[in-house]
Amino acid sequence: MGQTTEPLQPGADFPSADRDDWLAGVRKVLTRNRPDATDDEVASLFAKQLVTHTEDGFDLQPLYTADDAPTGRPDPGEFPFVRGTHREPRDWEIRQRVWPTVDGSDAITELEQGATGVLVEVPGDVTSDQLERVLDGVLLDLAPVSLSTPADSAGVGAARALMTVWDARSIGPTVRRGSLGVDPIGAWARSGGGTEIDIAPVADMVNELAESAPEARALVADGTVWHDAGASDGQELAWTIAAAVDTVRRLADAGVETRRAFASIEFRFAATADQFATICKLRAARSLWSRIGELSGLSPEQCAMRIHADASRPMLTRYDPWVNTLRSTVACFAAALGDADAITLTPHDVLIEQGGSSLGRRIARNTQSVLLLESNLARVTDIAGGSWYVERRTDQLADVAWNELQRVDGAGGLVAAVESGSIHEAIADVSSERSRAVATRKRPLTGLTEFPNIAETPPPPSTISPDADGGGSFEPFTLHRLSDEFEQLRGRADAVAASGERPSLFLAALGGPAASTARATFAKNFFEVAGIRTIEGEVADFDPSVTTFACLCSSDPVYEAQGADAARSLRDAGATTVYLAGRGVGLDGIDGEIGLGTDLLDTLSRTLDQMGVPS
Incomplete structure (x- = not known):
């Protein structure tokens, strides 16, 4: 085949189709079993089967076209920076956490093995001598150093310690880089109001750093405060920017120029395994902050937002921790496509071992290196830009x-x-809906909750400690992981298994493999979520000396023909509880049905209670 300079048009040989043609095709599929369905019924089926409702109240459609996307979006590097703050591609900072109290977790190791910056976890009262030891061997004129302090500290003392280290090493002002992590509003929120919002020392530091370290950011507006507590993406955006606005106003009252206050803030947002949600959140964040800057009278260049994307803590699980590596990979990919300036990934086993294992830290570093250096994600600006779906979702989230x-x-x-109390109430509403979706x-x-492996070695208790309660005036905003309640459920059965026999349940297969396999597999996964071992066989194989709990597994026609007799036979053989795998069967002699949409947490909690498994 010869080469051609003519533009390729891969769709030219296919018949053209518009949205109405697509909708007509969808209608045929939705009504294949109901050809006489009315328009209202079709609309209801469409909404139920094809439309996704988000926690923020807007819907995600199954199809987006050019009519859905905004027009005239500025180029990358142009106000309002939806498409990124730089016109040309550039690498993001691989900012990996360092836990100085953890053996093997040190700044120089992270930097020598792939990280291009570090985020050091330090106590609020860390001294310059202590920080000097933590940063031993680090070339501070080359590597950005960022700080993170506990909930009971706004971080001013730690920031001062880093400034002292810079001075002691005679690091030039223009090469002092990183985020000093001062977050008066975030510390106040995490401590329940137990930490005073004292802006005077913060204002002094901002003014000083503007001269001594103009490339560093003194402050962080930390969205993970709200994300960890259960906020939706829209809430995280709104409250993080509200915290930044509050800080800017307080700094202005303390004599700091608005442009200087804006330039002193780095924003931290959670990156999750929901790829498109993360991409759109970071894009929307820049547009929102640009709008605030514009209303504050700043020039377009002064409105550019610096974003640190931090892998979500609520998404991590203690069981099957290797899956956390996959979650973090997606989070990093999404943060990169959202044009984050710095990205931090947490070791997959951080919930099992404080700071994660050396292997876990290595995998976290290398995940970023692969995406940056091998996948070349940073070689294209705004990769997701132009997607009608991404553009529309970005604007919806921003609104x-x-x-x-x-x-x-x-x-x-x-x-x-x-x-x-309105913020707590808003989080409670979203968390309730999310918990229901998880359950x-x-x-x-x-x-x-899907594909559990009850043969794995049970993990030790979580190494992430609850954020400190500062004894303040309201409930602190603390970490709530999605998996907490299910891990507690699984832990009940694991504790019994460690000291004796694992709780078990009999799967009674009816009608042969063709009729029973699908629902037997479903039931097996269902009960193993709670760590309950399943034993499959025919009704005649049921042995009450092994377990008195059973679940019928077959197709609806077989249930109709044999189900009642099978349930009765199980009862007569000694079964005290009999479930049925399926929904809406309505068979007599059954204690409950399990199927798609069943509340696992409630059903399995009651099952363990009935089995006598301690809470």
Whole structure:
């Protein structure tokens, strides 16, 4: 085949189709078993089967076209920076966490083995001498150093310690880089109001760093405060930016110029395994902050947002921790496509071993290196840009966050909103809906609520400690992991198995493999979520000396013909509890049905209780 300079048109040989043609095709599929369905019934089926409702109240459609996307979006590097703050491609900072108290976790190792920056976890009262030891061997004129302090500290003392180290090593002002991590609003929220919002020392530091370290960011507006507590993406955006607005206003009252206050803030957002949600969140964040800057009278260049994407803590699981590597890979990929300036991944086994194992830290580093250096994600600006879906979802998320930001500002600002209880109430509403989705497996947790492996060695208790309660005036915003309740459920059965026999349940297969296999497999996975071992066989194989719990597994026609007799036979043989795999069968003699949409947490908790498994 010869070469050609003519542009390729791969769709030219196919018949053209528009949205109406697509909808007509969809209607045929939806009504294949109901050809006489009315338009309203078809619309209901469409919404139920093809439309996804988000936690932020807007819907995700199954098809997007050019009509759905905004027009005239500025190029990368142009205000309002939806498509990124740089016109040309550039590498992101591989910013890996360092736990100085953990053996083997040190800054120089991270930097020598792939990281291009470090995020050091230090106590709020760390001294410059202690920090000097932590950073021993690190070339501070080359490597950005960022700090993170516990919930009971705004981080001013730690930031001062790093400034002292810079001075002691005679590091030039223009090569002092990183985020000093000062977060007065975030510390106040995490401590329940137990940490005072003292802006005076913060203002002094911002003014000083503007001269002594103009490339460093003194402050962080930390969205993981709200994300960890259970906020939706829109809420995380709104409240993080509201915290930044509050800080800018306080700094202005303390004599800091608005442009200087803007330049001193780095934003931290959670990157999750929901790829497109993360991409759109980071894109929306830049547009929102640009809008705030514009309203504050700043030039377009002064409105550019610096983003640190931190892998979500709530998405991690203690069971089957290797799956966390997959979650983190997707989170990193999404953060890169969202044009994060710095990305941090957590070791997959951080919930099992404080700071993660050396292998876990190595995998976290190498995941970023592969995506950056081998997959070449940083060689193209705004990879997701132009996708009608991404552009539309970005704007929808920005609209939700802007409306919430206006509500909070109208209520007197973020601090007033928190103190009134409205932020807690909003999180509770979203968390309740999310918990329901997890409990019914509408939102699956792979390796825990889907495809559990009860043969794995049970993990030790979580190494992530609850954030400190500062003894303040409201409930602290603390970490709530999606898997917590299911891990506690699984732990009950594991504890019994460690001291004796694992709780078990008999799967009674009816009608042969063709009729029973699908639902027997479903039931096996269902009960193993709670660590319950399943034993499959025919009804005649049931042995009450092994277990008195059973579940019928077959097709609806077989249930109709044999189900009642099978349930009766199991009862007569000594079964105290009999479930049925399926929904809407309505068979007599059954204690409960399990199927798609069943509340796993409730059903399995009651099952373990009935089995006498301690809580």
